Amino acid sequence: MSATVGYLTKRFPRLSETFILDEVLGLEAAGVPLRLYALAHPGEELVQPDVARVASPLVYLHPPGGWQLRAAIAGATIAAHARLLIREPRRYLGVLGYVVWKRHHLSSVRHFAEAGRLALLLEAEDAGHLHAAFAHGPASVAHFVHLLTGLPFSFSAHAKDLYLSAPDLLARKVAAAEFVLACSESAAASLRALSGTEARKIVLARHGVDTARFAPAPSPPDPPGTSFRVLAVGRLVDKKGYPVLLEALAGLVKRGCPVSCRIVGAGPRRGELEAAIARLGLGSIVSLRGAMTHQQVAAAYREADVFVQASVVLADGDRDGIPNALLEAMASGLPSVASTVAGIPEVLRPGCGLLVPPGDALALADALASLAADPALRRRLGIAAREQVVAHLDRLTCARAIAPLFGARRAGSGLAARP
16 A cells, blocks of 8 residues: 655635646546645635545645634644754754745745644655645645655646746755656746756646546537637636637627627636627627536537637746646537647647637637638547547546656655755
């Protein structure tokens, strides 16, 4: 029996982070014994039904509660650090000095504090490895756990957590980690560029999707006069490029193309998108449907004619990696149009969909118009997309590929702890 693997994320379960839920379920199905840890509760009302299928126990480092609970957690954290100091004073003071002199951010102090308590929780579970689901906060906590105890750790890098992290800190984490999972070749290349001789640790590990749930449904031909149905799924945030999509839809309307669009997702830009929809005269064309569960989104894919992923790169460098919604749409046999951002071209290959430059509303409108006019092309692209995902990006297939990493390095392994 393999030792328990601690799996640390920022908040769990988050409705929009379906790739985390899919990875947890996939690793469980692949036989990896997990214990889940989350820095905080997501505080969301809507929860994916598949969360009920997660068998691994879950511990919140900051569970929701009143001041009494917060006081108890603070006391437990102080006690944990005191125990670590008494047990290995030289190691502990070395890490504390690193925090004081090298990590001059309040978040670093918070992550160091969280790491002390997590270290003892992992010890109580006889954990043999700790994996952080993101390269920013969770990986910082995992790195501190490693420095305090020597416990081997690894982390994943996706999008914002990678592109908005300080390169020198990322390089330090890579140097200390056993391995690093990158969700796209684009992300892997970025990590290798800053990792020097440690680049060998970077492992390409794309997200997988549930290809049984996200599958085509038999659909009769649309009756004459039915509009061309466009679907977009994702949080209402800047990097998703929804203003570009709206401009493209306005262009289609001007060309006389009967089109409708549903945008599924919640987020801080809803008010701005509503204003843009009104300004462009798309009130009868575009509907914002809010957040949905996996089951509801799967039905939406089957009711659409095309999926759009209009991702853009923001001024601060933030961008998508490989959006899970794109993989879900492809698995559903839905032809897709997406922008050439980060890892998107790695999965939406020639013959599986259409790619356009990011931020180019005219090119997006042209691609959509070509699909609206050619049902046979839509069918061919949808079939090829489904085959691509089933062959290479099925949830269990992806989990089985990385599962040995969590078992092969167990006994006595791990690099010497170093700041």
